[in-house]
Amino acid sequence: VETRISLARRAAVLAPALSASEEAHTIAFDSGHAFPGILPDMTAAAERALTDYRTETLQYGARPGVPEMREWVAGYLNADGARTSAQEVLMTNGAKHAIELVCRLLLDEGDAIIVTAPTYYTAIPLFRSYGATFIEVGQDSEGIDLDAIEERITWLKQEGRRLPKFIYNVPDFHNPTGVTMPRGRREALVGLAARHGMFVVEDSPYRKIRFEGQDEPSLKALDQDGCVLAVGTFSKLLAPGLRVGWVVAPPDLLQRMALLKSDGGSSPLLQRIVLEFCKTGGLEAHTLVARTTYRTHRDHMVRAVRRDLPDATMTVPHGGYYLWLTLPRHIDGDELAKRAKENGVSIFPGSKFYAGQNDDYPRNKVPPKNNIRLNFSHATPEEIDEGVRRLSFAYATVARQTGDAREKAWVAPSA
């Protein structure tokens, strides 16, 4: 049969597999997986869901989600400074499904959106598959560059073009850079969006995985104008396999997104299992376990990088799952990732996190090549040591190949 694929879909540069490397002996620093050692025991919650709540959990659920689950999420967010209600919470099949529903609601082919450079790599092909044009703006140590957004908006207006539909951002422990925006920058971002009639899509899966320091207010908590669409998930708090997430949106937009859900109501069984686990204090307890575990993992990886990759610079993140390393300018992250794989450790090159500017703005920049992202959540501390050691060998090879003078100063780490 003649295969006539959708043009938009054919044009999309599609996402690679998500999985941590399953190859034997390869240490996976390239995933967003949980540490297997702390996956929670959810059997009691599942038992209750499938007995006490059988009629609820095995029939079609309401499209917006299980009512008690929506209430619970609203309460959870309000305890974190938001002022929302169950009517504004739409349950989804994980955060990516929430982002997809936002795209389905807002994007027409060719619409512009604003993302950071770099940005969350899985969102890139999703946005692209809905026809988005990317406006990439940089970040500093306080997050997304608002001057760059204003500059671009001024240019778009001069050119008589439509403004972007939304700004997509990860304000807490940004993926991949680890940057957390302070309050002032957050207020300015929300204000800018409201002023220009754009939405902000706040994607904050790592917010509760904070190792030190105080929480900054969520963008949603600062939102006076209903311009923040807040995406959340249990994936990074409990377990990625649950596929239970949400988006908080004004009721009129939520109704439209609910109608665009093709899932016949995200599984009420999964929602009820999560809910029963949360109601009995499971989430609170598990969040503490995750924080403690991942802080240890982070500390381990930071030490290992300082020891074995002294050329790399990094800002130690106060939470989240990732280290973002900046290597000397002549080091190609793609080449390093290839070499690392050969040496038995999988990493993501920084290039993966750039959406690519596909408009004709005259001051578009070429993204740097000398970054890599390392995940520290999934591997054991021992694997982290060994993985960074393997990475250092790959680094030595790449540095040698590039023939830079610095290579001569390279000292291989002690084996």
Added chain:
Amino acid sequence: VETRISLARRAAVLAPALSASEEAHTIAFDSGHAFPGILPDMTAAAERALTDYRTETLQYGARPGVPEMREWVAGYLNADGARTSAQEVLMTNGAKHAIELVCRLLLDEGDAIIVTAPTYYTAIPLFRSYGATFIEVGQDSEGIDLDAIEERITWLKQEGRRLPKFIYNVPDFHNPTGVTMPRGRREALVGLAARHGMFVVEDSPYRKIRFEGQDEPSLKALDQDGCVLAVGTFSKLLAPGLRVGWVVAPPDLLQRMALLKSDGGSSPLLQRIVLEFCKTGGLEAHTLVARTTYRTHRDHMVRAVRRDLPDATMTVPHGGYYLWLTLPRHIDGDELAKRAKENGVSIFPGSKFYAGQNDDYPRNKVPPKNNIRLNFSHATPEEIDEGVRRLSFAYATVARQTGDAREKAWVAPSA
């Protein structure tokens, strides 16, 4: 904030809620829900999934699905005459998610698709939200009218227009009409699609809910050219709340659809629960229970309709969940549904099942108004009796209002 909704999405006439009516005292004939009395006990399967398979079920799953689940589905389909393999099975969040992925893969704004008139109502807004133009063709007692398809294709070619991307059809116990296509018509349909380079989307959720007669071969089993995309689900066999379905497609198309999944791998927990239930014989046993139960429900409803709605004609379906009633030509199904609701029984008017022709074909027909669909799966036999009785009162009112001569001959059923 200025709300600029996607044009395509704004244009969509969106789907109503799926739920069986939750209003107290209303008998729900308007759902696709399972009978609550036979919802299976899946606690043992969930226990195994969350203990023995914890690392699999609580981490991200592979995008195409849990490998053993894909194997199982392939085996299940092959036992039913297909010749497929795990590599051709993509697991989804229910059948609607599978249909959505087909749309994402194949449809560009304005592309034509062929549907029956009437067709599955939930699919209509889904197709429309992806910009589909509908070509509606009729059915007879053997299913979709192939002459009408050929006639339309000839016209499209004369006009120099692009052919439809796919034919969407429910070949077994068609929703809503209950028609099952015999082998000959199936062969001709698949042959026609292959000849014109179109796909057939075979949506067959009710196939195993057969009360009498022999299975006809699935379209997939007759497919020589890889033109059939077969959508399946556990919703009608086990429980709708599971949200586990699949689509069978050639590997190259499957890979593309897998990449278009935004769900980070449909929940491996749900897949494993279903799989453990199936592996221990649960599906086979439950299918028998469902068949027996729904046959009883059907028989009950057929008797009640013959007794209390003697003006209605119907073809008794050999399986599935629904009765499709044809009322005298002057009876307006929308009006009847409204009246029925007031009388405490919710039904779907036939008008809900017409996509609406939105092209400029000169011989487009106006859909009839005198049909209604009754669901018999969800209510108890007692509720079926009472619901049909209530419906008959609503019918008497509507018939009286229309002032037709036939109304004089109407005899109210015994109370």
